Amino acid sequence: MEKLKERMDAFSDAVIAIIITIMVLELPIPKHDLFSEYMQFGKAVGIFFISFCFVANIWYQHSMLFNDAKTMNDHIFIREFIFLAFLSLMPIFTKIITYDTNRTTVLAYGILNIIVNGLFVRLSYAVIKQKYTDQQDIKRIFHKVYGNHNNFLGYASITILVLAYFFPKAMVVVYLAMPVISFVTTRHDYTDLQDVAQLPKNEKEQFLETSGSSLRELRLMQREIMRKYRGKGRNNPEMQAELTALFQSHPELKNKRGRRF
Incomplete structure (x- = not known):
């Protein structure tokens, strides 16, 4: 095909x-x-x-x-x-x-x-x-x-x-x-979807639970990281590490994680 x-x-x-x-x-x-x-x-x-x-x-x-x-x-x-x-x-x-x-x-x-x-x-x-x-x-x-x-x-x-x-x-x-x-x-929607789909399971769940205003802020930060590593591949380990750190440090997601665990 x-x-x-x-x-x-x-x-x-x-x-x-x-x-x-x-x-x-x-x-x-x-x-x-x-x-x-x-x-x-x-x-x-x-x-x-x-x-x-x-x-x-x-x-x-x-x-x-x-x-x-x-x-x-x-x-x-x-x-x-x-x-x-x-x-x-x-x-x-x-x-x-x-x-x-x-x-x-x-x-x-x-x-x-x-x-x-x-x-x-x-x-x-x-x-x-x-x-x-x-x-x-x-x-x-x-x-x-x-x-x-x-x-x-x-x-x-x-x-x-x-x-x-x-x-x-x-x-x-x-x-x-x-x-x-x-x-x-x-x-940017399609590239955002690709980035989220590659996140670990826990971070996907956190993304899905994020509210509208926080989600817009989070996506802007994601794009900044993507621009930084443009041309180095979507599976670049340094980029994925920064995306993971972003989710771990984002205030709303951090609070959700704290309540969950």
Whole structure:
């Protein structure tokens, strides 16, 4: 299945590249020297950038997700194809919203965004799940690391969708910010999950019991240690020793350990 996984990687990259290319080709080129046509072209370029940022963010997260996967099972293939099928609808929905930005078209575009993001979350969990033998632990870690960000982005998407019913043209602009927010909030999630999955059992449990504010602080400290040892491998003993020391010295985790023992 390793060769099939490599071919799937190439296929997915090709599909995403074609999606972006089609969106560019669908831009309405001004045919006359008229201000109205230039305005329509400018609007189309703006909407293209919204869709481009969305697809580019998906590609980045997709690449990070599959980078460490050695093989793929049938379950992942099915989820991947369904995900790509809905992502492939992006050019036509972009074209529709370009030519007629109204309540219906903006709502349809927003619903497609939610569906694609939801399918990608399910795909992400399937890929991560097959990499680890302790299924119960990885499920809990996945929800702990990804949960807050996915919930925030999900609620934000639904809120924007509701507002799009009343202010469709204004919400088109807001959709430009969503991929940027998604990239900023989730770009470290996969590496954080890998680090936590490699911790000893006791420290995993401590991580899973950490509250939201302390968890954010802990993850920032983790990333500082990771940057320090960048390029030396994820299993570097010095890095793992510093991560262990971090958990042992963190105030909230220290208190939990004290209560437990």
